[in-house]
Amino acid sequence: MTEEVAVPVRELPLATATTAAACCGIGVEGGLTREQAEASATLLKAVADPVRLRLLSAIRATDAGEACVCDLTPLVGLSQPTVSHHLKVLVEAGLLEREKRGPWAWFRLVPARLDDVAAIFR
Amino acid sequence: MTEEVAVPVRELPLATATTAAACCGIGVEGGLTREQAEASATLLKAVADPVRLRLLSAIRATDAGEACVCDLTPLVGLSQPTVSHHLKVLVEAGLLEREKRGPWAWFRLVPARLDDVAAIFR
């Protein structure tokens, strides 16, 4: 509706000097706020890593829906401190829950948090 | 159901030396391959940035579904080369299309590519 806004008007090149004075005059102002964007980006950064994506999908593919570090370490082929670091990032992002059972640490998905990630893109 | 699988068996510490020999014996092997995970992570890295999220949502919020750099630069409050860099990242990820119309460069969403991102999390 009202498509005549598509062509830029290019008015007021110097007038009203105090404001931003967007060159095309449309004044894009919709979309996410800075706070919303940073919150979503923080969640996405936790997931934008091939190792962490493999950890999440491996835990999901488990029969019991959980896995411990000793299972995940040989899967990704990295050192144990590195795997522990990635799991910590996922826990701090709310995507995994850690449960210490005996000497082992078991990790389980948080489906609601996964839905939050998918909801960013509708 | 069947909770005795929770306790690891810890067998074959040295037997079958060629294979991975997971300590807990479950042998997590489902989930994404390394190539699949890297492809998804590359796409997610393009989106895991607050500035780029704001650029995408601002373009989506436009009436015409497109915007030029001169509209987006004052929105995010960064320098023009920085905004141009972020837009290039989004174009190279397939999330945006660039069309040079007159002296301006117009950017439009690629909805199918957005769906690819959402599909990573089902």
Next chain:
DNA sequence: ACCTGACATCGACGGTCGTCGATGTCCTAC
């Protein structure tokens, strides 16, 4: 032809990230 304006490209700088070995903590078994 010249200038101006819109945008891209080019180093360069500082900060963050992924990875590792070394070390610490906690639990269990003997």
Next chain:
DNA sequence: GTAGGACATCGACGACCGTCGATGTCAGGT
């Protein structure tokens, strides 16, 4: 209590990323 195994934490190092000013390119207007 002592030993060993599972996991977390701690620097440290190299690589990548976001940001900028400076510069280049191209289209339009005078």
